Amino acid sequence: MAAHDTVTGLDALELGPARDSGFADAARRVWRATWPKVLAIALVIGVWQIVVLAEWRPIFVLPAPLTVWEELVDVVPTGEFWDAVALTMGRAAYGFAIAVVIGMLIGVAVARFAPLRAAIGSLITGMQTMPSIVWFPFAILLFKLSEEAILFVVILGAAPAIANGLISGIDYVPPTWKRVGRVLGMRGFALYRHLIIPAALPSFVSGLKQGWAFAWRSLMAGELLVIVPGALSIGVRLQTARDLNDAPGLLAYIIIVLCVGIAVDVIFNVADKSLRRRWGMLQA
Amino acid sequence: MTLTIQGTAGTDAASTEVAVRLDGVSKQYGKGASALLALDDVSLSVDRGSFVSILGASGCGKSTLLSLVAGLDPLTSGTIDTGGHRVSLMFQEAALFPWLTVAANVEIALRMRGVGRAERKKRAAELLDVVRLGGFGKKRPHELSGGMRQRVALARALAQDADVLLMDEPFGALDAMTRDILHDELERVWREQRLTVLFVTHNVREAVRLGDRVVLLSSRPGRVIEEYPVGLARPRRIDSTEVAELAGAITDRLREEVSRHGRA
Ligand SMILES: Nc1ncnc2c1ncn2[C@@H]1O[C@H](COP(=O)(O)OP(=O)(O)O)[C@@H](O)[C@H]1O
Ligand SMILES: [Mg+2]
Numbered sequence: 001m002a003a004h005d006t007v008t009g010l011d012a013l014e015l016g017p018a019r020d021s022g023f024a025d026a027a028r029r030v031w032r033a034t035w036p037k038v039l040a041i042a043l044v045i046g047v048w049q050i051v052v053l054a055e056w057r058p059i060f061v062l063p064a065p066l067t068v069w070e071e072l073v074d075v076v077p078t079g080e081f082w083d084a085v086a087l088t089m090g091r092a093a094y095g096f097a098i099a100v101v102i103g104m105l106i107g108v109a110v111a112r113f114a115p116l117r118a119a120i121g122s123l124i125t126g127m128q129t130m131p132s133i134v135w136f137p138f139a140i141l142l143f144k145l146s147e148e149a150i151l152f153v154v155i156l157g158a159a160p161a162i163a164n165g166l167i168s169g170i171d172y173v174p175p176t177w178k179r180v181g182r183v184l185g186m187r188g189f190a191l192y193r194h195l196i197i198p199a200a201l202p203s204f205v206s207g208l209k210q211g212w213a214f215a216w217r218s219l220m221a222g223e224l225l226v227i228v229p230g231a232l233s234i235g236v237r238l239q240t241a242r243d244l245n246d247a248p249g250l251l252a253y254i255i256i257v258l259c260v261g262i263a264v265d266v267i268f269n270v271a272d273k274s275l276r277r278r279w280g281m282l283q284a
Numbered sequence: 285m286t287l288t289i290q291g292t293a294g295t296d297a298a299s300t301e302v303a304v305r306l307d308g309v310s311k312q313y314g315k316g317a318s319a320l321l322a323l324d325d326v327s328l329s330v331d332r333g334s335f336v337s338i339l340g341a342s343g344c345g346k347s348t349l350l351s352l353v354a355g356l357d358p359l360t361s362g363t364i365d366t367g368g369h370r371v372s373l374m375f376q377e378a379a380l381f382p383w384l385t386v387a388a389n390v391e392i393a394l395r396m397r398g399v400g401r402a403e404r405k406k407r408a409a410e411l412l413d414v415v416r417l418g419g420f421g422k423k424r425p426h427e428l429s430g431g432m433r434q435r436v437a438l439a440r441a442l443a444q445d446a447d448v449l450l451m452d453e454p455f456g457a458l459d460a461m462t463r464d465i466l467h468d469e470l471e472r473v474w475r476e477q478r479l480t481v482l483f484v485t486h487n488v489r490e491a492v493r494l495g496d497r498v499v500l501l502s503s504r505p506g507r508v509i510e511e512y513p514v515g516l517a518r519p520r521r522i523d524s525t526e527v528a529e530l531a532g533a534i535t536d537r538l539r540e541e542v543s544r545h546g547r548a
Contacts, residue, residue, distance in 0.1 A: 004416065006465055007416050007465055007469065008416065010431070010461065010462065010465060011416075011417075011429065011431075011432055014429035014431070014432070014462075015427070015428070015429065174379075176375060176377050176379040177379055177381065179356065179373075179375070179379070180375075180379045180381075182356055183354060183356070183372060183373045183444075184392065184393050184396045184440075184444065185396045185397070185444075186396060190396065194392060194395075194396075195381070198381070198383045199381070199383075201383065278382070278383065278424060279382040279383065279424075279426065280382060280424060280425070280426020280427070281382075
């Protein structure tokens with residue numbers, strides 16, 4: 001009985017008092033995360049306005065922030081706009097999904113078979129350093145001006161980063177966990193299912209995030225270079241705005257591209273953070 | 285060098301069963317000029333239900349010995365017989381999986397043995413009760429203290445249904461108070477679960493506090509150089525004069541062995 005008390009007493013002491021995070025706490029956290037971003041946006045708009053006021057370029061080439069804002073307010077509610085967003089995001093999601101599957105297959109294969117690693121390990125890293133835009137001439141030759149040409153480059157851009165994330169995740173599974181796995185009798189598929197893959201998850205998620213960034217860039221380049229007849233994507237809208245000397249429209253779509261990039265990044269960061277919190281790699 | 289660590293060698297075979305027997309075990313790492321003989325001709329037999337402390341300076345092959353018994357590494361020569369007993373191994377780090385809850389960390393050992401889902405839940409809860417972590421199943425490993433994590437690791441080892449438990453300096457990273465308590469806890473679990481324990485440490489008092497016997501290993505290569513039966517009644521206290529006295533004698537012998545390397 002006495003021993004039991006000592007054990008639970010020590011446990012209680014070591015765990016410290018339970019913290020409850022109330023509403024005020026959460027609000028403060030949100031504010032702390034938000035104000036630097038608000039400040040950054042204000043700064044950019046301020047500089048932009050100054051440059052416009054200084055008349056560095058004519059007003060029809062470089063419109064004022066307010067003009068662009070009005071354009072955005074006009075454009076965003078239109079069906080045209082949402083069609084463009086849907087088309088572009090559909091391409092991005094489709095290409096990225098295929099890249100994830102291919103990247104995972106390559107990643108597991110390379111991590112698992114030593115000869116394969118020797119053969120294509122450094123090739124993957126090399127691919128990752130390549131600006132994917134250099135693939136477009138070849139892609140257009142292969143697939144003409146088609147969806148496939150864009151998809152091809154998006155996948156080539158994203159898959160190596162995803163494969164690399166998985167490979168380094170698998171490579172750096174702590175040896176003590178692997179020893180525990182062996183003690184518990186994990187072998188073959190069970191070893192991957194219960195130990196290697198979950199242990200590699202944080203690195204895999206950062207590979208995904210990086211892969212997404214490459215996919216998004218490749219897609220934007222693709223939509224500007226590969227104009228598929230009838231497909232009015234964000235890239236085509238940008239191109240059209242340029243052709244019509246519609247600077248406010250151009251800037252409005254650039255801002256949309258930026259917003260999509262930020263939104264997806266936020267999603268990946270939330271996933272990454274919740275993973276780290278559960279693992280205890282983050283002070284909650 | 286051969287040494288039998290059982291009081292009843294050959295006399296009363298019926299009442300004392302040997303759980304682990306090592307016969308002329310050697311382990312060499314590497315080949316040629318860079319070869320390192322980690323263990324040399326180690327023979328040892330451990331009675332079922334006994335608690336054996338293995339003591340030696342750092343680098344003398346203690347961890348090697350345990351991973352050989354656990355079957356994680358191949359022997360260079362000799363034989364190890366665990367007579368069909370299930371063997372589990374615990375390390376200095378609890379090495380719990382951070383993506384699983386505490387309960388799931390115990391359950392995973394059951395799952396690897398093919399235990400069904402409902403039975404797993406029930407058994408894991410029981411085992412957490414055994415290590416006095418009943419209410420902590422839903423926590424994450426990082427939310428527990430080092431001592432609590434080590435108790436979860438103990439529950440996980442028990443979940444393997446192992447009756448031979450190999451422990452590699454399991455309390456080496458804990459503070460003195462926590463370690464004292466875990467000594468009591470381990471002793472209790474050892475009794476209740478009728479385990480056979482091979483407990484590796486470089487802490488002489490800890491070896492005496494826990495062991496029925498203390499086996500002393502030499503360094504480079506690791507050989508059994510001495511065996512000390514510990515006749516002290518349980519429960520013992522690590523700070524008692526009896527423990528200190530025997531620990532003193534063993535420390536002297538250990539020092540002698542270590543300084544041999546200084547002279548060579
Ligand atoms: N995988 C290995 N490869 C080569 N040498 C090893 C390996 N594991 C251990 N050793 C060597 O074997 C000796 C014994 O190591 P170890 O069993 O870890 O000792 P202890 O646990 O007593 O500190 C040491 O000299 C160590 O450097
Ligand atoms: Mg060791």
